[in-house]
Amino acid sequence: MxxxxxxxxxxxxxxxxxxxxxxxxxxxxxxxxxxxxxxxxxxxxxxxxxxxxxxxxxxxxxxxxxxxxxxxxxxxxxxxxxxxxxxxxxxxxxxxxxxxxxxxxxxxxxxxxxxxxxxxxxxxxxxxxxxxxxxxxxxxxxxxxxxxxxxxxxxxxxxxxxxxxxxxxxxxxxxxxxxxxxxxxxxxxxxxxxxxxxxxxxxxxxxxxxxxxxxxxxxxxxxxxxxxxxxxxxxxxxxxxxxxxxxxxxxxxxxxxxxxxxxxxxxxxxxxxxxxxxxxxxxxGDDKGLRLPPKIAPIQVVIIPIYKSDEQKSLVKQYLVEIITNLESLGIRIYQDWTDNTPGYKFNNWEMKGVPLRLEVGPRDVENNNIVLARRDIDGKLFLSKEVTIKKIPELLNEIQNNLFSQALEFRDSNTHQASNFDELKKVIKEGGFARCGWDGKASTETLIKEETKATIRCIPLDEKPENLKCVFTGTPAKHEVIFAKAY
Amino acid sequence: MxxxxxxxxxxxxxxxxxxxxxxxxxxxxxxxxxxxxxxxxxxxxxxxxxxxxxxxxxxxxxxxxxxxxxxxxxxxxxxxxxxxxxxxxxxxxxxxxxxxxxxxxxxxxxxxxxxxxxxxxxxxxxxxxxxxxxxxxxxxxxxxxxxxxxxxxxxxxxxxxxxxxxxxxxxxxxxxxxxxxxxxxxxxxxxxxxxxxxxxxxxxxxxxxxxxxxxxxxxxxxxxxxxxxxxxxxxxxxxxxxxxxxxxxxxxxxxxxxxxxxxxxxxxxxxxxxxxxxxxxxxxGDDKGLRLPPKIAPIQVVIIPIYKSDEQKSLVKQYLVEIITNLESLGIRIYQDWTDNTPGYKFNNWEMKGVPLRLEVGPRDVENNNIVLARRDIDGKLFLSKEVTIKKIPELLNEIQNNLFSQALEFRDSNTHQASNFDELKKVIKEGGFARCGWDGKASTETLIKEETKATIRCIPLDEKPENLKCVFTGTPAKHEVIFAKAY
Incomplete structure (x- = not known):
């Protein structure tokens, strides 16, 4: 790190x-x-x-x-x-x-x-x-x-x-x-x-x-x-x-x-x-590292205790018992980070590892019966009472799961473009993204496009609508609607 | 088959x-x-x-x-x-x-x-x-x-x-x-x-x-x-x-x-x-084939419906609903054999495959509110009411699990013998089984015994008691108590 x-x-x-x-x-x-x-x-x-x-x-x-x-x-x-x-x-x-x-x-x-x-x-x-x-x-x-x-x-x-x-x-x-x-x-x-x-x-x-x-x-x-x-x-x-x-x-x-x-x-x-x-x-993934969907995350909730003395440590530890028992009984995969690293290091580390939800608990939170929650999918922190936290965590994990999907879907859709001629296709490929367009069904056309753009036909989507399309390269009536993109 | x-x-x-x-x-x-x-x-x-x-x-x-x-x-x-x-x-x-x-x-x-x-x-x-x-x-x-x-x-x-x-x-x-x-x-x-x-x-x-x-x-x-x-x-x-x-x-x-x-x-x-x-x-395994301990058996209970007409078939099917629902809700791994094979063929087949418990249900059983049970670990059949069967199956599976262990333990113990000299060792190995005996700890002794008997030291058991033993081959004070046997 x-x-x-x-x-x-x-x-x-x-x-x-x-x-x-x-x-x-x-x-x-x-x-x-x-x-x-x-x-x-x-x-x-x-x-x-x-x-x-x-x-x-x-x-x-x-x-x-x-x-x-x-x-x-x-x-x-x-x-x-x-x-x-x-x-x-x-x-x-x-x-x-x-x-x-x-x-x-x-x-x-x-x-x-x-x-x-x-x-x-x-x-x-x-x-x-x-x-x-x-x-x-x-x-x-x-x-x-x-x-x-x-x-x-x-x-x-x-x-x-x-x-x-x-x-x-x-x-x-x-x-x-x-x-x-x-x-x-x-x-x-x-x-x-x-x-x-x-x-x-x-x-x-x-x-x-x-x-x-x-x-x-x-x-x-x-x-x-x-x-x-x-x-x-x-x-x-x-x-x-x-x-x-x-x-x-x-x-x-x-x-x-x-x-x-x-x-x-x-x-x-x-x-x-x-x-x-x-x-x-x-x-x-984002600039802080990995972001894992809760359903496949090895750790769904990471708990970061914050303390400066042994007294504070045992105070926090005791305060956490109820929440840990509850989360475990719900089958939620949790991890408590009691290592000697600083809270800042721990935040960065678990963000890098993509844990969907982080709980922070310090002496002041204990005093106020609070818990600080940080979602990996959005910025900002939530301050909730202990009781509300326990109730809300499964719901939050669900929201994170759905939000990661929505973010990815929005990203894909906003980077998918119709291309009606070869210049448009080249522009999409150059700027990055998926180009949906007509194709005459010929291997030779596919090859020529690939040679010039480095993009390949990723697939003929099952929901293709080739009826009124023209081939993006030859201008002849399209046999298929296809998706061109550079690929891994 | x-x-x-x-x-x-x-x-x-x-x-x-x-x-x-x-x-x-x-x-x-x-x-x-x-x-x-x-x-x-x-x-x-x-x-x-x-x-x-x-x-x-x-x-x-x-x-x-x-x-x-x-x-x-x-x-x-x-x-x-x-x-x-x-x-x-x-x-x-x-x-x-x-x-x-x-x-x-x-x-x-x-x-x-x-x-x-x-x-x-x-x-x-x-x-x-x-x-x-x-x-x-x-x-x-x-x-x-x-x-x-x-x-x-x-x-x-x-x-x-x-x-x-x-x-x-x-x-x-x-x-x-x-x-x-x-x-x-x-x-x-x-x-x-x-x-x-x-x-x-x-x-x-x-x-x-x-x-x-x-x-x-x-x-x-x-x-x-x-x-x-x-x-x-x-x-x-x-x-x-x-x-x-x-x-x-x-x-x-x-x-x-x-x-x-x-x-x-x-x-x-x-x-x-x-x-x-x-x-x-x-x-x-026995002369009918495999016998599987319930805890690792892919199928724990096989159900053989017995019928001669479509009418009987649907009668039996309906009768089985309750028992199947109950067993499934208990997480018991069941399989219903509705193939066209004869009951006799099915009995043999599932015995060969080692299924721990077989249920047989025919029209007469339906009439009498009965179920016939056959355990794979012992001979004979049980005739129980439907209600008792449902209650008793988890217990029976447990019994079968324990009984398979007991049978194997008894077999092992009755074929494990102390050997106090080389003739006794040779006799045990010849007749088959484990020979517990003293060994002087020398590789050369181990080799000589192996050459003559084809038996090897399987292990020095953790509960060895070598104190008053003599080496089975050399007669000198034993360093270890060991188990000799022919092995796979």
């Missing part, structure tokens, strides 16, 4: 890095691009996990665990899939180390594997090789399996939470008897993702479909939730893929229908990752 | 494999020795995880996540540690695949890593490389971190849950200012492991300390919980290590004491894994 946090406007990227560091969320590991998720950051992930795990279980999904290692030949079975992941694989080739005869340790060449193994970048191939064994008849369908796991993608340019060589995620992999059922699952999950983002992370998102150029390697259709970060750039926060029969074909997974025919199985896959923590920081 | 389960006495090993398969717990993955944990097996793991996670959090521990990949040089820093793991490593050497110009995919030789990476077999080295950054002063101590993760040990002879190339576990890694504090932590965790095993998994365990020959590679002292399986062999179910200052030395982790001195930090590490699921199967 020695150096001051830079202002966001003076360098958003350096601000981000320092918030991650100073709030104690994560650290780089010794291997380039790897991440250590520190306890405070990991508690955010645990809270997200608990919420989403409940959502998918309530909708009939179950968890399982599939192996980390994928035989090279499996990954290669689906052409687009291998194309998409070939350049970023961690490849296991040997299984033993030995002494070099001197003081060093070398890889034992005799332990070379017959077939190299790929550390999963995603698990479609290994899972479908198992579904091949598990699926015979329509009675075996649907399979609605999810796994919480680590995956590895050998990225060159990395940033904590946003892009790291290894990250944590959930990956759902479902198998269905019909095309319609797979499509419904893809969209149902997309709605769960939207609910997770908006109702828990307080991040407004646009649901949409990716263009061919941006879709998942091996999918028929990729749906996504896209959010606007505090620097007006877009972040893809979750994806849900309709895989069609691509993986069923690659692994020859057929089932016997009710009327005794053989059909290929239909598939979906979907995932959200620790990237969501990056999205929370980038959406809600 | 086509082939019948072999009796345990006709081949315990084949019985085990078939229970894992027929109960739907796990499957082998495509890479030799890897395991797919199927949803039913994974739910057991989730229940165990939830229980133990709560235990460690209540004792002040927090979760975090450290990277999967360990630089080769890190693993090599602690001499015993590398010695212990060198022969069973998965080694990552490259990061890209490419086309071979024909139709194949090959490893791109240009993507060779400068330093090879080891897929973590355990995380001491990578964690202590981070602790080096995080620990400066006594104020930074203790660090009480745990992680839930996958680890890889390239095993040649594998068996599902018991020994697989990849498995899931928790690994605690703590850092302390004093030797005493580290020792206390090691033993506190051992007690938590004992409580997890006995009070939740219903597996009686002996707490003890490993001999030098059996201790963890890099530890000063390894404590363990040892259990007796249904074939009278021992299974190490969890270990807690006092690492002394070994890893602090290897990674040069020092802290400034209150009086401004520099000291090396003291460490512990401890883990339990998906092996516990193997322990549950091997401890409680």
């Amino acid at each position: 020695s150096k001051k946090l830079p202002k966001r406007e003076d360098g958003f990227s350096s601000w981000y890095t320092q918030v991650v560091n100073k709030a104690g969320l994560a650290d780089y590991g010794p291997v380039k691009g790897t991440m250590v998720i520190k306890p405070y950051g990991f508690q955010i992930w645990e809270n997200i996990k608990e919420i989403f795990d409940k959502m998918i279980k309530e909708t009939g999904h179950v968890n399982a665990y599939f192996p980390l290692f994928i035989p090279k030949s499996f990954l290669a079975r689906e052409a687009e899939h291998i194309e998409g992941f070939a350049k970023e694989c961690a490849i296991v080739t040997h299984t033993k180390l030995k002494s070099d005869g001197d003081n060093g340790i070398i890889v034992d060449p005799d332990s070379k594997l017959e077939e190299e193994l790929i550390v999963r970048p995603t698990s479609e191939t290994i899972i479908w090789s198992m579904y091949k064994k598990w699926i015979q008849s329509y009675r075996d369908l649907p399979i609605l399996i999810n796994q919480w796991a680590n995956v590895v993608r050998w990225e060159m340019r990395t940033r904590l939470f946003l892009r790291t060589s290894e990250f944590l995620w959930q990956e759902g992999h479902t198998a269905h008897a019909t095309k319609e059922e797979a499509q419904k699952e893809t969209l149902d999950i997309l709605e769960l993702y939207k609910s997770l983002a908006e109702n828990y992370l307080a991040i407004p998102v646009i649901t949409g479909i990716k263009t061919e150029a941006e879709k998942f390697a091996g999918a028929e259709r990729t749906y996504c939730i896209e959010a606007m970060m505090g620097d007006k750039k877009a972040l893809q926060a979750g994806t849900s893929h309709n895989l069609g029969q691509n993986f069923a074909k690659a692994f020859d997974v057929k089932y016997q229908t009710k009327d005794n025919k053989e059909e290929l199985v239909w598939a979906t896959s979907w995932g959200v990752s620790t990237r969501l923590i990056g999205a929370i920081i980038l959406t809600h | 086509s082939k019948k389960l072999p009796k345990r006495e006709d081949g315990f090993s084949s019985w085990y494999t078939q229970v894992v398969n027929k109960a739907g717990l796990a499957d082998y993955g495509p890479v030799k020795g890897t395991m797919v944990i199927k949803p039913y097996g994974f739910q057991i793991w989730e229940n165990i995880k939830e229980i133990f996670d709560k235990m460690i959090k209540e004792t002040g521990h927090v979760n975090a996540y450290f990277p999967l990949f360990i630089p080769k040089s890190f693993l090599a820093r602690e001499a015993e540690h590398i010695e212990g793991f060198a022969k069973e490593c998965a080694i990552v050497t490259h990061t890209k695949l490419k086309s071979d110009g024909d139709n194949g995919i090959i490893v791109d030789p240009d993507s060779k890593l400068e330093e090879e990476l080891i897929v973590r077999p355990t995380s001491e080295t990578i964690i202590w490389s981070m602790y080096k950054k995080w620990i400066q002063s006594y104020r930074d101590l203790p660090i009480l971190i745990n992680q839930w993760a996958n680890v890889v040990r390239w095993e040649m002879r594998t068996r599902l849950f018991l020994r697989t190339s990849e498995f899931l576990w928790q690994e605690g890694h703590t850092a302390h200012a004093t030797k005493e504090e580290a020792q206390k932590e090691t033993l506190d965790i051992l007690e938590l492991y004992k409580s997890l095993a006995e009070n939740y998994l219903a597996i009686p365990v002996i707490t003890g300390i490993k001999t030098e020959a059996e201790k963890f590679a890099g530890a000063e002292r390894t404590y363990c919980i040892e259990a007796m399986m249904g074939d009278k062999k021992a299974l190490q179910a969890g270990t807690s290590h006092n690492l002394g200052q070994n890893f602090a030395k290897a990674f040069d982790v020092k802290y400034q004491t209150k009086d401004n001195k520099e000291e090396l930090v003291w460490a512990t590490s401890w883990g339990v894994s998906t092996r516990l699921i193997g322990a549950i199967i091997l401890t409680h």
Whole structure:
């Protein structure tokens, strides 16, 4: 906490890095691009996990665990899939180390594997090789399996939470008897993702479909939730893929229908990752540091006792008993900071860590039966009686949750603009924000725009209205309404 | 469910494999020795995880996540540690695949890593490389971190849950200012492991300390919980290590004491894994399959409706509403089997899957306001009124939990024998079971006994009474009382 946090406007990227560091969320590991998720950051992930795990279980999904290692030949079975992941694989080739005869340790060449193994970048191939064994008849369908796991993608340019060589995620992999059922699952999950983002992370998102150029390697259709970060750039926060029969074909997974025919199985896959923590920081953070939505905050209320003598300390301590008992009985996650640091240091520290609500109690507050409350989402302090405080805290947490969402929504909406021609599009992209506009549906147009503006089509929003639009680039009638933006 | 389960006495090993398969717990993955944990097996793991996670959090521990990949040089820093793991490593050497110009995919030789990476077999080295950054002063101590993760040990002879190339576990890694504090932590965790095993998994365990020959590679002292399986062999179910200052030395982790001195930090590490699921199967399983302790059973009560017509079906369905509502409100995990299979098939299937309590309801039961109950831990059926059933189920689940523990305890105790000379020891080992006896404390004696009997010292029990014992092999005064057994 020695150096001051830079202002966001003076360098958003350096601000981000320092918030991650100073709030104690994560650290780089010794291997380039790897991440250590520190306890405070990991508690955010645990809270997200608990919420989403409940959502998918309530909708009939179950968890399982599939192996980390994928035989090279499996990954290669689906052409687009291998194309998409070939350049970023961690490849296991040997299984033993030995002494070099001197003081060093070398890889034992005799332990070379017959077939190299790929550390999963995603698990479609290994899972479908198992579904091949598990699926015979329509009675075996649907399979609605999810796994919480680590995956590895050998990225060159990395940033904590946003892009790291290894990250944590959930990956759902479902198998269905019909095309319609797979499509419904893809969209149902997309709605769960939207609910997770908006109702828990307080991040407004646009649901949409990716263009061919941006879709998942091996999918028929990729749906996504896209959010606007505090620097007006877009972040893809979750994806849900309709895989069609691509993986069923690659692994020859057929089932016997009710009327005794053989059909290929239909598939979906979907995932959200620790990237969501990056999205929370980038959406809600301010010049004082992190701001956490109460529903996923490891600490919802921090209590700062203020005292100058042992006598005052015990006075404050006693005064706090009732409020702490009450908050704990409500299941509110609280933390009391009795360290030797100064109150000023403590205020800054817990603001940096994004705790939604701070209570301050000193001898004078005890005397007046008062408590001082400071909300992380707005400036200023509240002075309430002890009794009112106890009653009001759940309500305040709720207000903070909603207000963070409203602030983010207002920010996104005020930075989203219609662009009716290429100059307007370029202006929006230059100034930052989302440009909604018509697109002729051609990959070549998409590429030309990207080359000139560095912006990509984030998605075709599900609520698109392309009817009276013209393509922002070619001026021909638009096939789709799309959102262009620079992205993480 | 086509082939019948072999009796345990006709081949315990084949019985085990078939229970894992027929109960739907796990499957082998495509890479030799890897395991797919199927949803039913994974739910057991989730229940165990939830229980133990709560235990460690209540004792002040927090979760975090450290990277999967360990630089080769890190693993090599602690001499015993590398010695212990060198022969069973998965080694990552490259990061890209490419086309071979024909139709194949090959490893791109240009993507060779400068330093090879080891897929973590355990995380001491990578964690202590981070602790080096995080620990400066006594104020930074203790660090009480745990992680839930996958680890890889390239095993040649594998068996599902018991020994697989990849498995899931928790690994605690703590850092302390004093030797005493580290020792206390090691033993506190051992007690938590004992409580997890006995009070939740219903597996009686002996707490003890490993001999030098059996201790963890890099530890000063390894404590363990040892259990007796249904074939009278021992299974190490969890270990807690006092690492002394070994890893602090290897990674040069020092802290400034209150009086401004520099000291090396003291460490512990401890883990339990998906092996516990193997322990549950091997401890409680019988000739009908799995038997699960209610506290960790994915389904605690299975309900089998019995009917021959649609009219009977709706009669039974209606009759069940009250009982289901009641059980759900009590938080009891229930499952209703309305599939088209015969009642007989269903009984066998849910017995195989180890569900603690089965309710059967047919039209005659409806007429008589009755329910038929079958406990998985004892033979016979109970016939109770609907009202009594509702009231009695939580109590019955409790009884089943306790009875499974009692049965296992009785089995272990009746197969544990004192051996006062080598002939007696050999007899115990030959007939199966634990032999408690004196040992002179010499590694050579331990080796000679192992060579002749295939039994190892499972542990020096914490409640040893070596005072009047003689070494079972040499006849000289015993240094320790130990437990010999064949082990998994």
